[in-house]
Amino acid sequence: MQITFDGELTVADMKKHIEHQFEMPTDATLLHITFDHSPQRAEDAPYANQVSLSLFDPTGFRGARHNNADQTIRLSIAEASPGYLSGELPAGQWTVVIDIHRIMPPDPLTYTIQVKISNDPITDEPLHFPKGTTASRGKGWYRGDLHGHTHHSDGRWDVADFVQYGRDYNLDFVTLTDHNTMSPLAEVDSLSSDDVLTMGGMELTTYYGHALALGTRQWHEWRTHQGKTMRDLAQDIIDSGALYVIAHPRSLGDPQCTGCRWEFDDMMPGIAHAVEVWNGLWDSYNQEGLELYYEWLNQGHKLVMTAGTDIHGQPPTGVKSAGFNIVLADDLTEADILNAIRQGKSYLSSGPDIKSIAFSDGKQAMMGDTLTTNAPVKLMLVWDGTDEGDNVRLISEGQIIQEQDATQSKRITATIDEPAKWYVAEIRAENGDLKAVTNPIWVE
Ligand SMILES: [Zn+2]
Ligand SMILES: [Zn+2]
Structure with a gap:
């Protein structure tokens, strides 16, 4: 069974979410979706167009991959493309969404989504990741990273490589926060070991700013549409028990880094727990972020600050001067680390x-x-x-x-x-x- 959607996108469609619905039959075993769009980059345009897919089954989120290079989806009980969740394919209405982060003139851009559904029997075993463990070390100062990516979004390495980076840099903990998906978290949890605690989260990668939901394993709505404000989304994250961090607030914004700069007027800083004032290597955007944080404190907000490498692949030599979080936690567990960070029992440092x-x-x-x-x-x-x-x-x-x-x-x-x-x-x-x-x- 095959369904095709064609369309055109213009600059006016930027920052929209365009939905296409299709019906999943009762006996489906494999879903295969391809997404072609052209041009990938308009002639003479300084930046590529940036459009990606999200997928929802009748019960909720099934994946997204914030990665321009590959938007192919394969989904069954035994496999899932990076960014997506394997499992049964429930019958009913599914929705594939085009998330339009950036379109550069000249427009339009044409696209084709091809949905193929098969009912051939799947003989492979369902995907399963047994949970890894980290031995107790008791109360102490622990050093680690609160922000990183893999190929489940736009990272250039897989989950095992990401965890190995934590070992190579003698970090006590690493936190995987892929863009708009929690699909790698079962695997990253399986790689927690005595030498490195793996923690999880998701980076809400919106059109008007990025935020980290730390300590979560569920997908969180990141789209401010259908009447939902960023404050509503932040409240949902906080109610779920996760830590809400405004990420790199003074980063370069559109069009160079679309959506990277914090522009939510109702969250300056609103109900956020923390601000990531040190993202990657120290630079003038971090300096502005730190000054904004000090300004927010002077306005009476009681916020803590965090650091995150925002690492996307094998580090060049320079990453050693990135800032890490050094945290006084009751033990080396995700709950204790995040609890200590929430209380501000931490400092940020590239060495001292x-x-x-x-x-x-x-x-x-x-x-x-x-x-x-x-x-x-x-x-x-x-x-x-x-x-x-x-x-x-x-x-x-x-x-x-x-x-x-x-x-x-x-x-x-x-x-x-x-x-x-x-x-x-x-x-x-x-x-x-x-x-x-x-x-x-x-x-x-
Ligand atoms: Zn970001
Ligand atoms: Zn990031």
Whole structure:
């Protein structure tokens, strides 16, 4: 059985979701969909057109692959193309959606979707991934990545390669967050081992910004359409127990990186738990993201900051200067790591160790803690692992209150008579690049 959909897309269709419905018969065993569109890149256009498919069966999400290069879908009880979920093919109405991220003039673009359904018996065994385990290590500081991709979306490597990268970089945990799908998470869970904890999530890759849902195994609606706002989508994610992180908010946006810059007016930062202020290697977009985060704190939002490499394939040599999260967790489990991050018990670093402590009125607080006091606050910062030329900064409500060479001593203190609402500390390289930043200590 074969069904064909043809159509044209123009620049005016950008940021739409175009649906085509077809009927799955009762005895179907294999679904095969091909999607051709032309031109892939208009002549003289500076960027390729970016259109991809999502698939829904009568009960819900069956997959999506945010990858321009390959939009072929094969689905049965025993196989699934990357991005998709294997399993029975329930009878009834299925929907294939064209998600239109970018169309560059001159338009139009023509497309053909071919749906082939067969009822030949499948003899292969259903796909199954037994869950891997990571031995308990107890309370401690754990270092890891909260953002990465595989070929289940636009990554250039498979799930096993991604986990191996965590081992190669001596990370305690890695988190797989493919674009708009959770299809690789059963496999990544199966690869958790004593040397690296694997965690899961999904990157909501919308037309107006990206957000990470961390700790989830379910698919989350990412499309702000049919009356749903980003705030509604964020609420659904938070209600499910996942951590909601605004990703790379000041990244370059349309048309270079379509949808990469955060533009949701109702989520500035709204109900978000966290902001990814350090995405990949440190650059001016991260600097702007960090400044936006400080601004949000000054507006009274109590948010934490995270880092993520956003790794998509075998790292070039430079990735070692990307920022990682160093987290004080009760144990090396996904729940404990995310719980500690939610509380701000973490700092971001490409190398140096950094710890900040605040004292007042006989009380003591570390990053993530709230110090309740009217008395002067004494801040102490200790660090290690810095290089020649690095400097440390104590920052109060976004302003540097003390700064010094990081190689002279490994500790500074400052006493503040009029307590501010929050303090962080940064370590910067000689060229100004961030090397480490602590989550805030709060004062009330
Ligand atoms: Zn992103
Ligand atoms: Zn990403």
